[in-house]
Amino acid sequence: MASERRYDPVTGQYTTGHQWDGIEELSTPLPRWWVISLVVCFIIAIIYAFLYPAWPTTKTYYTGLLGWTSHSELAEYQTEARAGQAHWREQIAANTVGDIAASDDLRTFAVAGGKALFNENCAGCHGIGAGGQQGQFPSLIDDDWLWGGTLDDIYQTVTHGIRNTDESSRQSEMPSFKDMMSEEEIAATAKFVLAMSDTSVSAETRNAMPGAELYTNNCAGCHGAEGEGMRMMGVPALADQIWLYGETEEAIRNQIVRPKMGSMPAWGGRLGDDAVKMLSVYVHSLGGGEK
Template sequence: MSIHERNQLTGPATTGHEWDGIKELRTPIPNWWLITFIITWVFAIGYLVLYPSFATTKSFAPGFLEWSSKQELNEATQQARELQANWRKQIVATPLEEIEANDELRRFAIAGGQAAFNENCAACHGVGAGGQIGQFPSLNDDDWLWGGKISEIRTTIRHGIRSADEDTRVSEMPAFGGVLSAEDIAAAANYVLSLSDRGRGATRESMPGAAIFADNCSSCHGAGGDGGREFGAPRLNDAIWLYGGTVDAIINQITQPKMGQMPTWEGRLDDVTIRMLAVYVHTLGGGEM
């Protein structure tokens, strides 16, 4: 322990501690640092007093200002709803077919429908509504199982496909495995695939599967494979396939058909949202008037 002395270069006195010739100085904390430290404490205490703090598992101290981000969000949401109220009333009051003729109402409906689609429908149909082969249908083409009119789209959204709703759309393709031989199913599959080939022409009728298709499939899908939208029978004479457009995929579908399910959204979404969804889906592509 050394005797207290003052450093000749910097001025502060030493503490009396020395290690290997290095002496510890009594250098005071800079005033700017001390002032900053005090300010931070004052700010922290003021923040605790004014704003929410000291949370527990059941509650929290609201603060003298009684402000919260949740309250701010609720107020902003309420304000947005009030601003949208007039447009939402018009959506309900305007026939669906006339909404698209009103540019401003159409833009509002598409914006609201897209937001609702991304939140509720994109999980299956994709953000771009492109669907997924073998799982979920694409909504941006011109192939509609139950019709592409805006009113028909709304009905599908409201009641779903093979859902628990008593008014749901229902269609069922019978399984032909065990009813037809493997050879007949293969022949029918080749014929079905040929329906989308515009170049086959009259030669298609001479294919072995033509008679099999006419006897077992044409009652639903139509003699030319045009489908039946009144009961959800898909069109077969285009290049759009939900469960794959190969012979093997068609054989599988004929043998043991896959049939998807769409939930009903009536009761989950209000009528305004369903209408906006119908408008949005209708404008994605191929929608009928």
């Protein structure tokens, strides 16, 4: 059986020395580099199992010598990202909203950051494109503002919110005229209010309407003699073409009887001042921003 190992000239290999009926077995070992790679892989796997979390225990798991977790890695990336933005964030913190909007670079940064913040925090009510929702939440991209559309107004509104428990929150309330006016009077007032925004109705015709006097006596105090509204108190303009709660007579009657008034949380405490600044600059950039 066993014989001498010999060189086989045909294949260029050595034989194993095994021989059966003259048939010899060639020795073709795995290449040395292959074997070494395999062994190295095993060694690396063992080291890895000690360094990284690899084994479950009954209640928890072995955390590894390096203490690595995917959470800590994420935190690391976030810290890194924040460090990269630090230069900009410092400037956001140091400047007023007006200064931020006036600087091209800062505005670009604030608008980008503001957009992300808006989609995360505001879009739920105001919509992804800030177009609002008819009957509930005002549009932020038109030029009609309840509480003012300058940067400072927006900043104030976002920081403290509207009709909430924040001490500096915007506060106002429209009374219900259900018990103060008769149904006919309410209907007449609604007709007059609708006519105020109808540019095809002349001032003479409008002032001759039965609702004119009712409006002057009951509504003009807040909504203004010409229906221009009062932003100090969040009183909507009635003479414009934008009707948050509907532009039908019925909708206006409902509003006189059971006034709807929106509220908004105060974001200053939740998001921090820097975020609110960026949000304000972003909202201001959407088309309705006033100087």
